[in-house]
Amino acid sequence: SQKIEQNSEALNIQEGKTATLTCNYTNYSPAYLQWYRQDPGRGPVFLLLIRENEKEKRKERLKVTFDTTLKQSLFHITASQPADSATYLCVLTGGGNKLTFGTGTQLKVEL
Amino acid sequence: DAGVIQSPRHEVTEMGQEVTLRCKPISGHDYLFWYRQTMMRGLELLIYFNNNVPIDDSGMPEDRFSAKMPNASFSTLKIQPSEPRDSAVYFCASSSNRAGNTIYFGEGSWLTVV
Numbered sequence: 001s002q003k004i005e006q007n008s009e010a011l012n013i014q015e016g017k018t019a020t021l022t023c024n025y026t027n028y029s030p031a032y033l034q035w036y037r038q039d040p041g042r043g044p045v046f047l048l049l050i051r052e053n054e055k056e057k058r059k060e061r062l063k064v065t066f067d068t069t070l071k072q073s074l075f076h077i078t079a080s081q082p083a084d085s086a087t088y089l090c091v092l093t094g095g096g097n098k099l100t101f102g103t104g105t106q107l108k109v110e111l
Numbered sequence: 112d113a114g115v116i117q118s119p120r121h122e123v124t125e126m127g128q129e130v131t132l133r134c135k136p137i138s139g140h141d142y143l144f145w146y147r148q149t150m151m152r153g154l155e156l157l158i159y160f161n162n163n164v165p166i167d168d169s170g171m172p173e174d175r176f177s178a179k180m181p182n183a184s185f186s187t188l189k190i191q192p193s194e195p196r197d198s199a200v201y202f203c204a205s206s207s208n209r210a211g212n213t214i215y216f217g218e219g220s221w222l223t224v225v
Contacts, residue, residue: 032212034212034213041218041219042218042219043115043202043204043216043217043218043219044154044202044216045216046213046214046215049212049213089154093212098156098159098167099144099156099212099214100156101146101153101154102153103153104153
């Protein structure tokens with residue numbers, strides 16, 4: 001069956017360090033992979049989209065890699081700040097416009 | 112743009128009552144999605160529409176759930192009768208193919224069934 005796996009345990013890092021979150025998937029051949037951020041009590045917000053023929057995408061302090069052989073995406077936040085604390089969701093595109101969300105990894109950036 | 116607008120933001124209802132959640136998608140978006148989020152199961156897609164037509168409702172848990180989209184600017188998700196296990200946050204989201212498959216979420220409707 002199709003699965004999206006993200007670390008269920010919270011990731012705690014110190015301010016200024018690079019946070020790296022992992023998304024692994026099985027039984028998917030996604031055309032896109034997306035990352036969203038969700039703050040408590042709010043809806044998810046789109047951050048980055050990477051296509052299957054792209055290896056890496058950057059946006060300001062964010063970087064996403066997409067390895068279709070390993071079936072894995074890594075999401076990096078450099079120079080992390082307490083304001084980056086949130087839950088980050090990996091999202092795959094299946095047939096049509098159907099998006100499937102991972103369960104998310106909670107990131108806490110400490111002073 | 113006002114974004115995706117959902118109402119009510121919070122609802123507490125008694126078991127057996129009918130619940131109607133409402134959504135106004137972003138103008139010009141031709142896809143509309145209803146998701147449910149719980150701690151146990153994360154975000155689950157319930158149903159989605161394209162140009163007001165339901166495309167995939169395989170995520171709707173049971174016949175007690177129904178969704179409609181009478182026009183491009185309005186959709187409802189109805190639960191009748193409601194049960195305590197329906198307690199969750201229900202998100203509406205919309206997208207346009209021109210946005211590269213990115214979807215935009217509302218702030219959610221927090222439903223508690225007692």
